[in-house]
Amino acid sequence: MNNIESKRKIGFYIRVSTERQAKVVEGSLKNQKQMLLAEVNKRNLLNKSWGELIEVYVDEGISGKDINRPAFQKMLKDIEIEKIDTIMFTELSRLSRSLKDFLNIFEFTQKYNCDLICLKTDIDTTSPYKNLITKILMVFGEFEREMTSQRTSINAYERSKRGLANGGAAPLGYYRDKKKKGYLLIDKKESGIVLEIFKTYIKEKSIQRTTEAIKSKYADSNSGLKKINKSRIYSILTNKSYIGVREIYKKDKSKYEEVKAVWNGIIDEKLFRRAENLLKANKERLHWRNSGRFNYLLSGLMMCGKCGEKLQGKCAYSRINKKHYYYSHKNTCKDSGISGIDAEVTHKLVFDWLDEISNNGDRFNQLKTEGKIRIRKKIDFLNTAIEKLKAEKKALVKEIEARLNELTNTKSEIVKNTIEESIIKLNQSKKDIEDKNIYIRHEIDRLEKLIQGDNNLFGEYSDRIKSIFRPPNNGTKDKLREVISYIKLDDKNVNIALSAVNLKEPVSELFVSTPRAGLEPATR
Incomplete structure (x- = not known):
């Protein structure tokens, strides 16, 4: 993919899944780096000046199930700004355990003219033939995983049909038979607790009171009830394992089956059915399991304008027993920001404002003009920062030269060691400044592009905003995140920042509007 005559800018990606692996000095992290370095050296021997190692990206003790990994994200950013143009890794699973994620990574690297090289598979995009092999391997790899x-x-289904237990922890009151796989044996001590839970519920007729009674008796014991709450009690009362029944596809009603289990029950079936009927009769009282909760559409977007903390959706009852929903800090704001704001009123304000700007081109263009002015100011600030970095780098270069002269003239080994250590630190500081300079220049380019070529910006935003109001409404929260970058709350106003229209690019602040709020803090 890259020009073969140019020297490759290589990045190593290294990862281990557990903290234990990461702490082993001569373990996987070091092994991965050593293997990758050997491969680079081999290729440089075959093709002089093939590539140069620029950066090593290491995620220690982090799973590869998704791409939310600090070093991985930094690597993507460096690819985007052309700091590196080749990624090397030892195994595909180090980079990603998901084919979907790998396909996205593959497309991303193709977009930015970056190659992928994996040592233990034939994934290598440095030539057209190897690139084709990579794509074929990806398809067969997914097929193999599906099979x-x-x-x-x-x-697992066939085992369940025979009444055997599958993997996972044994239910309270049982332990696994080490001689017979899939069989459960009764734990005499814990089975007594299970029986007491059923009898207590029959007596109290309440999940809450049953939980409190069991917690007061067993919370500090060495029993299997390490975590006692209403959900745990409910799951015990509804678990048919206790009457010797093996349930299959319990969460899928269309496939649900029951077969006789290979283990003995703990609870008499009449007692279990009494508890089951009581649960059905009390269904309306089990409000803690009610799925009809208030939808905090702006959660994750709302933040305090003073301390910057994300506001959480909460609810509370007033003195007249009316339920109120609001957004508030997890704890008291450290900068004395507003304590909370009514959620329903805020939702109406935000939706009304979005509706207004999606139907009013003049109002939208006014916001766009104001936003461009803010972006220009940010660009000016970044240009000033670059000038400061230049001055800092110039001073560092001068200091490094002075230290090198000292090193040449000194004869003392102790002094030489001290000077060499200081030169290493100065060179690291110089590299940090160069990295900062790259990122700032990339940010300036991004902001410049953002305010250019947006003649049809109103049409694009208008369509995207109007999609929020179209049925079905079950994706409203995700649609809001497509058009809103954040919502800041200060003492008097709700400030809304719209994000970039083109979602393939990094989400970035385009302009900010402050709708007239007139909102009072939510009372608790």
């Missing part, structure tokens, strides 16, 4: 998953599901 493995299907075989695992079939095996």
